[in-house]
Amino acid sequence: MLAKTNIIANDIDxxxxxxxxxxxxxxxxxxxxxxxxxxxxxIIVVDEDGNVTIDSKEEFRGQEFEHKEINSALKGKNISNAYNFKEYGHLLYTSVPLIINGKIEGAVLTSTSIDNIFVRVNSIKNALYWISFLSVIFVAIISFILANIFSKPIQKFTNVILNMARGNLNQRVEIHSNDEFNQLANAFNIMSTKLDQVDIQRKDFVANVSHELRTPLSSIKLLSESLLHQDTVDEKVYKEFLSDIDSEIDRLNNIIDDLLSLVDLDKEKLNLNYKVTYINHLLEKIISRLKPISEEKNIELNYIEKAKIQLNIDKNKIQQAIINIIHNAIKYTHENGNVDVILYSDNKNAIIEIKDNGIGIPEKDLEHIFERFYRVDKARTRNTGGTGLGLSIANQIITLHQGNIEVKSEINKGTKFYIKLPLDNNVSLD
Ligand SMILES: Nc1ncnc2c1ncn2[C@@H]1O[C@H](COP(=O)(O)OP(=O)(O)O)[C@@H](O)[C@H]1O
Ligand SMILES: [Mg+2]
Incomplete structure (x- = not known):
């Protein structure tokens, strides 16, 4: 309306x-x-004193016109106001100054009914009220449905978790939807299966430890009781029994040492003392340490070096792992046998091969020998004084170094262990 009023003001001269x-x-x-x-x-046009010069309805001509909008326009302002009159309805007054040769010579006022706009605004308002009202109801219904869809599986989950907290670790969530809940349920089931396994392993471990500790203890008890219940004992028998007791105590000590190193390994997972080390020097040292043991059985222990390899390792831990495996090779090889320790590399790993021509390991036992306390022949190993923990310790150490141990064996022909340790940036090969 301001634009239109201005057009008139420009036309009038x-x-x-x-x-x-x-x-x-x-x-x-x-x-x-x-x-x-x-x-x-x-449209009403007034002169600079506010006297009407033109009225498009030809009613007010010549009269003086006191009017808020016109007064503003006479002061040089463009102005526009809307009113609601009982008799006339909604009116929009728009007034602009009439400027001729840069001087305000009067003003133009247009008065327009805007009732139709108000009718339209009102109908839009009504529509908006309805839309809001229906949206609220719609959202309420949808929320109710969604809440049901979501809260049911959460309820299920909560029950299962509470059951697990009570110690029933073999709980599984059954959700057969096709959404994130299903993924969550699957992940949860994998976790609970794992927890369940760990729990079973823990119970087995405790049972095994108790059993392993009890065996030497019962021997000691038996030996000491039989000494106590005899009135007169030959000094020779005394000595013999005492030396048996002594070796059972050694056995207990070995088991406890091995158990402690397993516990340490669990604890120290992230705490290995890495140093760049020549595997060659380490192997030489180990061989010379084990030579006396092999010589007792007249076993030829050879070190064959096909490469010089530096690795970033925890030297003491790796030494313990290698000793355990070479020691086994000597232990499970007959007198006059051979044990070869060979160092080489494929381009990814340093490989330490420990090869014996001993008694071998039956196929069915191969997959178990790295388990804690697993021994192929319990009776025989008792004589050789093993704890059944050596390979388990070695395996854990090598795994902590991102390596792995492989084994090939043939009964009565011999066994080959391959300790593979990844070569990394710190490695030099010559
Ligand atoms: N070089 C080998 N030759 C034959 N059997 C072996 C050899 N190394 C390991 N084993 C078998 O694997 C079992 C587990 O080894 P290990 O964990 O070191 O326990 P142990 O204390 O009995 O030596 C041994 O009891 C033995 O039966
Ligand atoms: Mg062993």
């Missing part, structure tokens, strides 16, 4: 002047009346 020529006045007046019809508004 000199006629506002009181002396103006009546023909020009008539032409201008008709123009204003026509334009008023065109834009559906009443």
């Amino acid at each position: 000199y006629y506002t002047n009181s002396n103006s020529n009546s023909i020009i006045y008539e032409i201008t007046k008709n123009e204003v009346i026509n334009y008023g019809k065109e834009i559906n508004s009443r």
